[in-house]
Every structure is written in C-alpha cells, then in structure tokens.
Amino acid sequence: MPTPTWDPDQYLRFATERTRPLHDLLAHVPTLPHEPAPTVLDIGCGPGNSTAALRRRWPAAHLTGIDNSPQMLDTARTTGEPTADYLLADAATYDPTPAAPDAIVSNATLQWIDGHLRLLTHWAAALPPGGVIALQVPGNFDAPSHTILTELRRSPRWRDHLGDDTPAGVHPPADYLHALTTAGCSADVWETTYSTLLTGPDPVLEWVKGTALRPVLARLTDPAQQDAFLTEYGALLRRAYPAGPHGTVFPFRRIFAVGTRR
Structure with missing residues (x-):
C-alpha cells in the first residue's frame, strides 16, 4: 500500500480525545533514571501533541520526537512542541541505542508496523x-469503523482500486505482557474503552479521516473517486x-503497556 500522506490538521481535529489515552498511560510510568532531566524518545510523535504531553510530564527532559512524516514533523516543530528535537525516521527501523534513552514512549504508532512485538526487545x-x-495502541480493529472499511475495500466496486491489504493491527494484551517480560522488563498491561461523544456532521468519518482512512485515500488519487468512496x-x-x-457515541478501545527494565 502507498505511504499515506498525513494531514496534521485533520488528525488534530480530535486532539483532546486522541491525547487522553496518552495521559492515562503516563500516569502509570514510574520515576525514570536521571530525573528530573531524563532522555525521552517519542517514537511516532505525529504533529507533536504527544510530545507536548511528554514535556508537561518531564519539563527538563532531553526530548526527541521521531516520525516518518515530514508534514507531521513540520507541525510538531512549530505548534506541537517547539522546544523538543525532532528526527525524520521510520519507527520500524529506528535504532534508539545511540540516544541512550531513559524512556521510550510510543503513542498510537505500533499498529502500523508488522511484527512490532519484536521491536520491544530491541x-x-x-x-x-x-x-x-x-x-x-488502538484495540478497536473489530469495531464497525474498521470492519465496514475492510468490507467496503473488498467490495466489487472498490477492490480493483484498493485491494484488501490492511494495516498491521495489534495483538491481545497478554502478548504485550509476554513480549515485555521476555525482553527483561516488569510489565503492567491493561485496556480501556472510552465512550467518546463526537459532534458535528459525520463525526466518525471525520475521526477516521485522520487515521485509518489515510492509506485508503492515498490509493484513490482521483478526487472524484475519493468523494464517491x-x-x-x-x-x-x-x-x-x-x-x-x-x-454520536464512539467506543474508543485502547491497549496500554508499561515495561520497566529490570
């Protein structure tokens, strides 16, 4: 599937709702080595809303955001968290070792990467x-927002244009627990479903336009086809x-994991 072009403005239409799980995740992160000025990596930083949350948690941190979208990084550098450093890199191949991080945070990124459990060991x-x-990571791949999208892509009208390949997806919570434990960490893993109230015209469509729809729209290069889809x-x-x-009530299930290196 073509690399999606990310739209920071569309993504940030629901910035408060998208960032809430990150705040709940950070509430479970213990004191880091080298506090109050730890080295923290935000892998998959997007437009910097997650990086800004990390800055609020660790005001004196050496903070670096990593993302593979130049558009997202442009927004992160200007209005997301301008005091952080940023690096254009792919989370699937990025090597965090030279940065000597005290914490690696990944907010709603790993679902795009095949075999991402192996990254946790690295x-x-x-x-x-x-x-x-x-x-x-999102835990709602079996929700109507995603299953309808998959069925529509496979329908006779769209399958020749879109194919049926889908994002990598996620694993059951127990798999993250096992992966982190095997990697030498004590692990805290849980899940939450947020009953999110969305307003405005077609709010669920507007929501997925910022995430799951990006790879689909990347394949539909004809604006008329995009509008029809x-x-x-x-x-x-x-x-x-x-x-x-x-x-409109939109159930927003998330899977969380915190691993502390033993």
Whole structure:
C-alpha cells in the first residue's frame, strides 16, 4: 500500500480525545533514571501533541520526537512542541541505542508496523535499569469503523482500486505482557474503552479521516473517486453509529503497556 500522506490538521481535529489515552498511560510510568532531566524518545510523535504531553510530564527532559512524516514533523516543530528535537525516521527501523534513552514512549504508532512485538526487545536493550517502554495502541480493529472499511475495500466496486491489504493491527494484551517480560522488563498491561461523544456532521468519518482512512485515500488519487468512496463509507458509518440527542457515541478501545527494565 502507498505511504499515506498525513494531514496534521485533520488528525488534530480530535486532539483532546486522541491525547487522553496518552495521559492515562503516563500516569502509570514510574520515576525514570536521571530525573528530573531524563532522555525521552517519542517514537511516532505525529504533529507533536504527544510530545507536548511528554514535556508537561518531564519539563527538563532531553526530548526527541521521531516520525516518518515530514508534514507531521513540520507541525510538531512549530505548534506541537517547539522546544523538543525532532528526527525524520521510520519507527520500524529506528535504532534508539545511540540516544541512550531513559524512556521510550510510543503513542498510537505500533499498529502500523508488522511484527512490532519484536521491536520491544530491541527497545528494551537500549534502556538502562529502571528505564521504561510505555506504549498504547488502538484495540478497536473489530469495531464497525474498521470492519465496514475492510468490507467496503473488498467490495466489487472498490477492490480493483484498493485491494484488501490492511494495516498491521495489534495483538491481545497478554502478548504485550509476554513480549515485555521476555525482553527483561516488569510489565503492567491493561485496556480501556472510552465512550467518546463526537459532534458535528459525520463525526466518525471525520475521526477516521485522520487515521485509518489515510492509506485508503492515498490509493484513490482521483478526487472524484475519493468523494464517491467517502460518500459510501460515510453513509454506512451513520447507520453503524447513529447520532443521539447529544452527539454520536464512539467506543474508543485502547491497549496500554508499561515495561520497566529490570
């Protein structure tokens, strides 16, 4: 599948809702080596909203955001967290060892990487004793927002344009527990479903336009095709997520893991 072009403005339309799981993740991170000025990596930093949250947690940290999207990094450097350093790199191949991090944080990134459990062993090896891996990923790949998208891509109208390959996805929570423990960490793993109230026209469609739809839209280079696909997908989403008196309830399941190097 073509590399998606990320749209920071679209992603940040729901910045508060997208960042809330990160705050809950950071609440479980213990004191790091070299506090109050630890070295912290934000792998998959996007437009810098996650990096800004890390800065609030560790005001004196040596903080570096890593992302493979120049558009996202441009926003991160200007309005996300301008005091951090940034690096254009692919999370799947980036080597954190030279940075000597006290913590590696990954917010809603690993679901895009095949075989990402193997990365946890590599990342743990870069940490000192007491160093931390903290990650959260979506756990809603079986939700209508995703299953409808997969079915639509495989439909006769769209399969020749879109194929049926899907993002890498995630693993059950127990797999993250096992991977971190095997990597030499004590692990704390849990999951949460947020009942998120979205408002405005087609709010679930607007939500997925910032994430799951990006690779799909990258394949539909004809604007007329994009409009037709979004019209069809949006109608299906309205049926799956009907609007209520106060907005549309969107269940937002997340999987969290914190590993502390023994």
